[in-house]
Amino acid sequence: MSKNFKELQDETIAIRKHIDRTYQKEHSNPLYLTSSFIFDSAEEMAAVFADEQEGNIYSRYSNPNVDELIEKVALLEEAENGWATSSGMAAVFTTFAALLKAGDHIVSSRSVFGSTHRLFTEIFPKWGITTTYVDALDYEGYSNAIQENTKILYLETPSNPALEIIDIERVANICKAKNILFAVDNCFATPILQKPIALGADISIHSTTKYMDGQGRTLGGLILGSNEIIAKMEAFARHTGPALSPFNAWIISKSIETLSLRVHHMSNGALELAKRLENHPAISFVKYPFLESHPNVEVAKKQMKAGGGIVTFELKGGLDAGRKFLNNLEIFSLTPNLGDAKSIATHPASTTHSKLKPEERLAVGISDGLVRLSIGLEHIEDLWKDLENALI
Numbered sequence: 001m002s003k004n005f006k007e008l009q010d011e012t013i014a015i016r017k018h019i020d021r022t023y024q025k026e027h028s029n030p031l032y033l034t035s036s037f038i039f040d041s042a043e044e045m046a047a048v049f050a051d052e053q054e055g056n057i058y059s060r061y062s063n064p065n066v067d068e069l070i071e072k073v074a075l076l077e078e079a080e081n082g083w084a085t086s087s088g089m090a091a092v093f094t095t096f097a098a099l100l101k102a103g104d105h106i107v108s109s110r111s112v113f114g115s116t117h118r119l120f121t122e123i124f125p126k127w128g129i130t131t132t133y134v135d136a137l138d139y140e141g142y143s144n145a146i147q148e149n150t151k152i153l154y155l156e157t158p159s160n161p162a163l164e165i166i167d168i169e170r171v172a173n174i175c176k177a178k179n180i181l182f183a184v185d186n187c188f189a190t191p192i193l194q195k196p197i198a199l200g201a202d203i204s205i206h207s208t209t210k211y212m213d214g215q216g217r218t219l220g221g222l223i224l225g226s227n228e229i230i231a232k233m234e235a236f237a238r239h240t241g242p243a244l245s246p247f248n249a250w251i252i253s254k255s256i257e258t259l260s261l262r263v264h265h266m267s268n269g270a271l272e273l274a275k276r277l278e279n280h281p282a283i284s285f286v287k288y289p290f291l292e293s294h295p296n297v298e299v300a301k302k303q304m305k306a307g308g309g310i311v312t313f314e315l316k317g318g319l320d321a322g323r324k325f326l327n328n329l330e331i332f333s334l335t336p337n338l339g340d341a342k343s344i345a346t347h348p349a350s351t352t353h354s355k356l357k358p359e360e361r362l363a364v365g366i367s368d369g370l371v372r373l374s375i376g377l378e379h380i381e382d383l384w385k386d387l388e389n390a391l392i
């Protein structure tokens with residue numbers, strides 16, 4: 001079956017892109033749970049090791065299930081190539097570690113995933129790599145923060161958990177003018193809703209743990225970019241070992257077959273619930289990228305197909321009201337994951353962002369009463385009843 005996948009729509013790619021299944025003619029994709037691969041002769045082995053012949057050697061370098069996942073998501077992201085890692089954080093770490101050296105500098109949007117913040121503030125400084133934060137929507141600030149030694153600009157949009165929407169095309173133009181690389185953590189949007197590389201970014205990064213798995217089973221990460229960039233990822237990752245397990249790759253690739261259905265369904269539910277929450281007396285504000293009241297709704301509609309499954313809102317009653325709300329929920333799970341079929345509620349001030357100082361939390365839009373919902377696939381009226389009951 002030979003297809004020009006670039007001519008196909010996302011939903012078709014997500015289902016029909018698969019590894020060769022010529023051996024037993026399985027319809028469902030087989031799992032290659034093997035650490036190494038054998039050769040028919042010394043000559044063949046030598047040729048594969050010398051890169052003169054294609055072939056798998058060892059699953060820390062490549063594996064058919066991992067390759068299937070990479071090729072599928074590279075098509076969805078309109079990227080030339082990709083590299084898979086054992087978690088989203090391994091993808092974030094590998095990206096910087098492969099591209100930067102001591103003395104280099106990163107410019108980042110201020111509101112980044114908690115562990116990414118730790119990487120910038122606690123781990124990279126040990127190796128002489130420094131980071132300057134810029135407020136998410138301060139475009140002049142991005143430009144001004146770029147120094148002689150700046151190699152890469154990094155951002156998350158929609159941001160977590162404040163759901164700020166940064167104009168990817170606008171930042172891409174700043175990076176091109178300054179001749180630095182531009183990487184986007186595309187975890188919240190998925191390539192179904194947003195394609196950073198098509199909008200001018202050099203690198204798109206994923207935690208597949210979230211929407212791509214979609215059922216909260218596996219950890220995984222992906223880095224998408226040009227052949228030149230991915231060659232650097234490979235040179236670093238082959239010898240440092242953040243490889244994705246073939247089993248996880250098999251699960252994630254299978255899950256992506258329903259990614260578009262899931263994220264669109266979750267987005268519809270999230271928008272409807274956001275509208276209802278906006279009218280609730282216990283709530284001071286609701287943030288959702290496609291709500292007309294969102295300050296960046298025009299940018300969101302320009303670069304995203306739908307608003308995604310995350311809704312945030314602020315309880316007027318602050319920290320106490322946040323705890324009470326979580327304890328009153330009966331359907332929503334209390335767990336830090338997101339993008340799962342099961343709806344999830346978190347209270348960032350007491351969990352994911354509890355290690356930040358209160359003023360650092362406020363700088364990224366996290367007040368004491370802020371609640372983050374990840375809308376899953378349960379019936380929307382059951383979810384609404386659960387929220388209403390918990391808000392009393």
Ligand SMILES: *Cc1c(COP(=O)(O)O)cnc(C)c1O
Binds near residue numbers: 088220
């Ligand atoms: C979860 C997450 C990560 C880290 O991914 P893991 O798979 O948990 O390591 C990175 N960025 C964002 C935006 C995330 O939500």
